[in-house]
Amino acid sequence: MSAQIGETVTITSSTIGLFGRYLLSAGRNHFVSDQRAAAGGPGEAITAGELLLSSLGSCSLGLIQKTAKEQGIALREARTEVTFQRHATDPTQYESIRIAVRLSGVTESEAETLVSGFTSNCPIYNTLKRGGPVEISWTVS
Structure with a gap:
């Protein structure tokens, strides 16, 4: 869908x-x-929190692959690990959301382009980012 x-x-x-x-x-x-x-x-x-993390993982990989295809970047493999930490005193918030992206077969510059393709186009990521601290990082191997 x-x-x-x-x-x-x-x-x-x-x-x-x-x-x-x-x-x-x-x-x-x-x-x-x-x-x-x-x-x-x-x-x-x-659980609901796991569904949220799964949606970020799915959106990130889909948009990274789409960007690689559109930009002619030879992406070999992409993985994401998404974690959240519940707020220590406010159960209605997450203290943090972290997205770690691991990309293979690309340069640092290409990785930045691919991750930007995700962060600038994913409505799930951008909705969450506006509502609180969402952090993203990536590595290249």
């Missing part, structure tokens, strides 16, 4: 009879998500 500019995308979620377990539907894709065990949920399926 890929949203176009100006397009409205809707994801539905519903409880399914087990406290803390939810059915999420995105178009024809359906999956289960759980509330964290520490919050009283089953904690077996992917």
